[in-house]
Amino acid sequence: MDMRVHSLLELEEQYANLLAALDRGEALRRALALLADGSEVAWTARPDADGVLTLDQVTGDRTGVLRALRVPPSTGLTGKVFRAGRAEWVDDYFGSQEITHDFDRHIATENVRRVLAVPLLRDGETLGVLAIGPREDGTFGDREIEHASAIAAQAALAISLAERARLSREIAVHEERRRMAADLHDSVGALLFAIGSGMADLAESTQADPELRARLEGLRRQAVDATTALRESLRTLRSSPAALALGVALRADCEAFADRTGLPAELVILDEDPPELAPSRSDTLLTAVREALLNVEKHAHASAVTVSVQHSNPWLTVAVHDDGVGLGPDYTPGLGLTSSAEALGRLGGSVRVVSDPDGGTIWRARLPC
Structure with a gap:
C-alpha cells in the first residue's frame, strides 16, 4: 500500500476516535461493543435529576423490552450499583436474594441468566451504569469483573470529555449570538433610527400636503415598530441559559x-x-x-x-x-x-x-x- 494512503487511513482512524471521544452516544456504543459478544445482552443506564435511571444504550437484545426501560433508585442490580457506586454481580439472577426483582419479566424475556453491573465513575461521581447479561449459566470471574471495570472507567472518561465539549460548544454558540446581536444593534438598529428620524423631519416639512404628511407619519410609526421588534429580538439573542x-x-x-x-x-x-x-x-x-x-x-x-x-x-x-x-x-x-x-x-x-x-x-x- 502506498505510504501516503496508509498515512491517510491512520489519520482517518484517529479522527474517528476523536469524534467518538467527543460524542457520548458513540463512546457508550463502543464501550458496549468491547464489553459483550453477540450472545450477550449489554446496556448502559443514565440517571435523571431524581436519580431514576433509563437504559439509553442496549446491544445484543432480541425483543426490545430493555430499551428505554426506567429503573427507579436501588431497584434491580442496575439501580443497586448506581446507588452503591461499586461493581456488583449475580450468578443466578432469579434466585438472588441480594437484589429486588422488579425486572424479572424483562430479564426472562431476554433469556438472561446472570448479570454483572459496574458504575461509570468520574471524580467521585456516578455518571451511570454499564451492565452485561450473559444468556448461559456460569459464574463471573475476577478477569471478567476487572475487564468490565476497565471499560467502564474508559467510558466514564469519554462521557466527561463529551459533556465538557458539549458545554464548550454551547458557550461558543451563545458568544456568537451575543456578537451577532451587537452587530445588528450597531447596523440595523442605527439604520432604523435614521429612517425614523428622516421620516419625522420630512413630515414636519410637508405642512402644505396633509396626505403626504400622513403617509410619512405612517412610515415613521412602522419604523418605530420595527425598532421595537428588533430590540426584543436582540434581547432574546443575547440571553443565555x-x-x-x-x-x-x-x-x-x-x-x-x-x-x-x-x-x-x-x-x-x-x-x-x-x-x-x-x-x-x-x-x-x-x-x-x-x-x-x-x-x-x-x-x-x-x-x-x-x-x-x-x-x-x-x-x-x-x-x-x-x-x-x-x-x-x-x-x-x-x-x-x-x-x-x-x-x-x-x-x-x-x-x-x-x-x-x-x-x-x-x-x-x-x-x-
Whole structure:
C-alpha cells in the first residue's frame, strides 16, 4: 500500500476516535461493543435529576423490552450499583436474594441468566451504569469483573470529555449570538433610527400636503415598530441559559484580558453541569474574578493565565492561575482583593491567594450554590 494512503487511513482512524471521544452516544456504543459478544445482552443506564435511571444504550437484545426501560433508585442490580457506586454481580439472577426483582419479566424475556453491573465513575461521581447479561449459566470471574471495570472507567472518561465539549460548544454558540446581536444593534438598529428620524423631519416639512404628511407619519410609526421588534429580538439573542451565563461571562473576561495585555487567557470548565447562580451571586463572583485578573495584569509579570471553574456540591470554585513571579514574602492583599473577598464572605464564600510551588500565583474563590 502506498505510504501516503496508509498515512491517510491512520489519520482517518484517529479522527474517528476523536469524534467518538467527543460524542457520548458513540463512546457508550463502543464501550458496549468491547464489553459483550453477540450472545450477550449489554446496556448502559443514565440517571435523571431524581436519580431514576433509563437504559439509553442496549446491544445484543432480541425483543426490545430493555430499551428505554426506567429503573427507579436501588431497584434491580442496575439501580443497586448506581446507588452503591461499586461493581456488583449475580450468578443466578432469579434466585438472588441480594437484589429486588422488579425486572424479572424483562430479564426472562431476554433469556438472561446472570448479570454483572459496574458504575461509570468520574471524580467521585456516578455518571451511570454499564451492565452485561450473559444468556448461559456460569459464574463471573475476577478477569471478567476487572475487564468490565476497565471499560467502564474508559467510558466514564469519554462521557466527561463529551459533556465538557458539549458545554464548550454551547458557550461558543451563545458568544456568537451575543456578537451577532451587537452587530445588528450597531447596523440595523442605527439604520432604523435614521429612517425614523428622516421620516419625522420630512413630515414636519410637508405642512402644505396633509396626505403626504400622513403617509410619512405612517412610515415613521412602522419604523418605530420595527425598532421595537428588533430590540426584543436582540434581547432574546443575547440571553443565555442560566447554567451557561457564568461560563459565557468568564469567557468574555478572559478575552478582554487577552486583548488588554496580549497574554493568553484560557477558560477551563471542569464540570459538564455547571450550577445556576442567582444574578446577584453571579455578579459578585464575576466582580471578584475581574479583580483577580486585574491584579495579574498589574503585578504578576506572567506569560499566561488560566481561569478554571469546578462544581463540587455544594461549592462552586473559580480559580485564576498565572505563571508569574508569585507572591513576595511581605505580600498583603490590596483594597480591591479585600473588598471582593468581603463581598463573597457575605454570601458564605471565601477567597484564598497562594503562591504555586511550581511558579506563579493561584487565586481561588469558593461560593456555596
